[in-house]
Amino acid sequence: MSTRQKLGQASTMLWVLGWAVLMGIAGALSIWLFHEAMFLVQRLLTGQSGEISDVMRDLSWWWRLLLPTIGGLVAGILLWLAKRRKSTMADDYMEAVTLGDGRLSIRQGLLRTLSSLFTVATGGSIGREGAMIHLASLVASMLGRLLQVGATHLRLLVACGGAAGVSAAYGTPLAGAVFVAEIVLGTLNIQSLGPLLVAAAVANLTMRIVGIYQPLYEMPDVQSVVGMDIWVFVLLGVLVGVAAPGFLKLMTVFKSYFERTGIPLFLRLAVGGVLLGLLLIAIPDVAGNGYSVVTALLHEPWAWYMVVGMLFAKVLATALTVGSGAIGGVFTPALFVGAAFGTLCGQLLLSVVPGLSIPLHLFTLVGMGAFLGAATSAPLMAILMLFEMTLSYALVLPLIVATVVAYFVARLLAEVAMYDVVLVREQNERLRSTLRHTRLNELVRPAETVLKDDAKISEALQMFLDYPVKYVYVVDANNVFQGVVAQQDLTRLLLHHLDTEKLTLADVLRPDFVKTLTPNMSLDEAQDYFVSFSGERLPVLSEETEPRLLGVVYKSALLEKYTAIKRSLDAAEVTAVFNSTKS
Template structure:
């Protein structure tokens, strides 16, 4: 327990150093750079530590204290005394010890140039075998302790004594009233008191991330309203705002927003540094690190597109901001990569929950799509983050659900069949929708235009459409609410669906940043409404109103587009809060998912496509048999081969064994290079001795075509060779060729890589 406490306190000191030193330091053992190089500048810096009586635990010769210009040498007392009180208590940074730059190995002394201390000149003696700031021998370790005056000091523990020593690299001493230091101190104390495990701690961090993610979502939503007010003097629904504008404003506003979005996006690409800004990649294949500056610029680009009428969802940037905030929290608190990825997943779940008022669906979205599996160790913190985010959103003034769902009617008898038909239709339409978006992206990329021009062109095309139909603006949730509560003519729904598809393709294809989640729900609602209108017109007494099919169509189309039927079912169920919708919704979502997968292995998210591709490769590798790895055997001789032929074969091929077959190509055994060499060394008369006299029939390490990778590997481990002969079967040992160990290991490597 004591060792863990020392580690926590050392972790605390390093974290304070990284956050507040302001000198680009990287902890006690990392490199550091000073913005004020040179001893003279360091002396002039008032933030350097000044002791009243020299270094802690040192004795200063009285004769040397009066002349600060001279260099003095101090011997560190083994027991250590007490840290001298600091003069400048008001400074946030109480001091930094510079790195020792000269060592006198004859007297085992280290000099710290630039350390201007009253009564000392910066020389400290060390014992042989030890180094400042780290343990040089066994049984020596450094910990951080708090001494009198609220300062942190470095304490060396060894087998014989403990002493206060100078750190080899930067060590910043802080006041104990620093907020972050205090929070981390209490975190350590709570962990000790309640004996929290890592799983318990992640539940608490999930709650913190849920709160932060909700506020990130709220901030982005309010920023959209603020930008709308600045641009048009109106706020609220984009569709209502567009209807109240002049035709030329509807034409130019999306284009101007696209240009601004392109500028922000170009800046974001300039700041791209290795780590991907996409939260899905950061969780699924990365280390959880999401660049803050790049993410903020991309969010500003999305804000410009959404607020100016782009046909794109706003939930993408909301989730991205929540995930970025979680990544930032995890980095400043020094989470390791696995826990950091889980924390980012919690942030993504919090963002989606805040956007759609669906905590269960938000949790399953992350586990089903981003993580790709549901494990309780990761699912627990994600659920906590979703619940806390939803509670926070509900307490915020002006909160209202994104979709206002009507009461779902009861479904009886044969009407369930119509919902299965709706699932088939959505499964057929979903791949077409995704292919249309991909086609638009390819066409815009071929233009080779700069980002601002390309996004401006996409906005201009949306503006042209909005002159006649302003309802193509935005993500379409206000239009969906209108379909669910008011009767629409099927022609109006069809025209709006086609125009909305074009506007979404122009916006997404030009490269705009945003979510495609809500536009997908719009397309599903429109397809469901048209299908429901048709069946209700044919069977008015046996079917429900079209809005019921629109609700189920939203879930079915989302299930097919995202390859996540469970998430789609839970999301629509949470939106309606009606048990009546469960049965038709489940049938439609599952049918749509399988129909879409049978047509094309596409998905709305690239990470899902990659995971599906890896799963197929993994299944293919698991089903690999030796017949897939057989290569021709070149070192084969008949039973009648002479010793000269055998020797020539060994000279031509660098192998250990030559395979011997009979007249019918049945495997008989091997001739070993060792036996041939021994015969030559013993200078025996080989004459015309045939291969059968050198044959080793006890060589039974053979593989068969239907043998699995694991079985073949066991044979290779027993054989300790590079290749093994492959025969038709044990009863019918017809030689088919050889299997090389390198081919087997390559298949295993691919299998393990796909598993990870």
């Protein structure tokens, strides 16, 4: 690499990192703005603001019913307006990064964010992080377009905005960067991860400067797990791995049910708000993202039946909110469900296993991380997030064990994930694996231009007249491949007026003139052969000491197979776009 190229590469790297800093600041400020807007809506509607479950407890029963109904109706109208006019640009940041050119629709982005704002501000049991991350990514896309950044760098800047959003929303810069790298980009390559880390770190620093950073579940004095006690977290991982796909499938079932009612979108969200309000009359603690209940599970004793009741109520509240079509994330509700599930498993194990001296809150924390990792299909992100949320290094070992086990169990049991892009990427990888391992024996066709080695030259000439080919394959009496006779060689014989009557094909054949294939070759290997071959077909030989001619593979058949697989990939991507649009 020349000095000029090195300087150009260094300049590009500095430029990208510099804009990552800007995306971090802009992302953090957009999260702060969302928080303030959410509290403003609460004050306008209820006269108070703060954690929505605390606000809900202070309201009368009829206001608990009315507030989520109003929020659902307004959110539905905003979402209906967003979907009323289609845009050529993406309306989801994951779609913009993975499938698009980094451009996000400003109109749809703002309307979707406002819709989510009214849902979470009025008690919707859904994660506010979805709208926050989208808003941060939208700001990054707007800045990139304003600066006329190219598509490749614009996608990276939008990804930086997403990482900054996660970092600012949760106070987790490492997990914020890995979230986008692991889930959205599907790679931990430092060329992509570096800018994400910078953006996430700057966002976290910005939140500290404005004075609103605080570890969500800080527990620095967590007891270390030693010796064989680690087995309980293997068991916890297995149980969580079974439960997490069920939670996600339940969300899908409720979505499908609401859609089948045929109710218009804005009324559908209002109906969801009414049903949620009826639940909040009895259990106001299931409003919002569940932060206060998780804190109580960590620091207060709970009877097992209270945990069960709260778990079922929260899952139902989330299913009603998500199922009605509300915009937001189930990221935070997944942490809640994991906390309650971990607490229940811990209570059970501590009661039946004598001598087990693990504190209950450790099960709660590990359950959160394991459930999040299994639901998102991003175990590394989940491990880092719980570590940063708690600032407890002692938590890491049991967290690794349970989260990784839960991830693999969940993937074995069901093809379901919190984010469609994860499923599409896995499906694409399976299709590519199929491409790599598909064998040529599926494409072998009979060879029509075959002659015995004792055939006359005139027979080969007649075959060239009958078939538009450049080579005739030559075999012996036992069908063992001998080589090919090239049309150009026979043409040369005729031009030189040589006597061909006494010659047989054995006299003019070329044994190694064309490359040969075997039936167990992969499509990739066969493609490499065709790249350097100008003809349309290649012979396929058996894998024996004296290889027999089995047939031919046509270049067009190979290309058709590739096209079919590419069509499957495109269909998978379209499905991802459709699903993300519906959600």
